[in-house]
Amino acid sequence: MSEAIIITPVKDSLSTTKRTIQSVIKADGNFSYYVFNDFSQPETKKYLDEAAEQFGFNVIHLEDITDTPSPNYKIVLQRAQQMALDADIPLIIIESDVVITQNTIQSLLDVMNTEKNPGLIGAITTDEKGDYNFPYNFEKIKSNEVVDTSHSLSFCCTLITVPFLTQFDFNDLAQNKDWFDVFISRQSKKIGFTNYLAKGIRVVHLPHSSRPWKNLKYKNPVLYYLKKIFLKRDRI
Numbered sequence: 001m002s003e004a005i006i007i008t009p010v011k012d013s014l015s016t017t018k019r020t021i022q023s024v025i026k027a028d029g030n031f032s033y034y035v036f037n038d039f040s041q042p043e044t045k046k047y048l049d050e051a052a053e054q055f056g057f058n059v060i061h062l063e064d065i066t067d068t069p070s071p072n073y074k075i076v077l078q079r080a081q082q083m084a085l086d087a088d089i090p091l092i093i094i095e096s097d098v099v100i101t102q103n104t105i106q107s108l109l110d111v112m113n114t115e116k117n118p119g120l121i122g123a124i125t126t127d128e129k130g131d132y133n134f135p136y137n138f139e140k141i142k143s144n145e146v147v148d149t150s151h152s153l154s155f156c157c158t159l160i161t162v163p164f165l166t167q168f169d170f171n172d173l174a175q176n177k178d179w180f181d182v183f184i185s186r187q188s189k190k191i192g193f194t195n196y197l198a199k200g201i202r203v204v205h206l207p208h209s210s211r212p213w214k215n216l217k218y219k220n221p222v223l224y225y226l227k228k229i230f231l232k233r234d235r236i
Helices: 014-025 042-055 073-087 104-114 162-167 181-191 212-219 221-235
Strands: 005-010 032-037 058-061 091-094 118-126 146-148 157-160 194-205
Touching: 005 014, 005 073, 014 032, 014 042, 032 042, 032 073, 042 058, 073 091, 073 162, 104 118, 104 157, 104 194, 118 162, 118 181, 162 181, 181 194
Parallel strands: 005 032, 005 091, 032 058, 118 194
Antiparallel strands: 091 157, 118 157, 146 194
16 A cells, blocks of 8 residues: 655656656655656657656656646646545655655655654755755755754655645645745644654755756846746746
8 A cells, every 4th residue: 555645747857857767666665656747848758658657657747637838836736635635645746856765755754753743844955975955055064863944845855744735725826836845835834734854864956957047046146037037928
């Protein structure tokens, strides 16, 4: 019986997507794995279909569900929430620029079963050298602690518990936003749950691989925000 629903939203970035999927299918634990393909290019779609048949995970092509242009993270979250609630098991988001270890999933479940009143539990992200990186580079001291964090948790590799999923409906997420990790983190604390950052559960993060222009935020913020505005206009 599955102990968790695991999802990976995918928008191209084929090289990191392959690494993510391969790391998940090698991980310990009993879980159901779903990859949501958000209007990727044919090469990515072809790989996902072939890999799903080979490794036994599930692919959901959002083009079969909606004609809304990418990103469609809200639809992904809504579908995933319903699957988790129907099965009465937690939801774990592992994004397509994250490489987990063999024990990542089981370790997140262990934290859920050990810590008090968890809403969200995030694995800390590192670069390939093992140093903490975005979005958790505010953590300066390495440790294996599980900390009650006042910071928002990214959805890079994060578990969302059934009690929180039961109390907050993802259908209420804003229509005019594309990303929801900060808002959902705050809702968890607002309702009364505790959010934990598991510093001993380390995953490799390759930031913004599906949207490389987002790295401009750290190198050239003005160009980043101009790019963001023009892309939003193009979607409209």
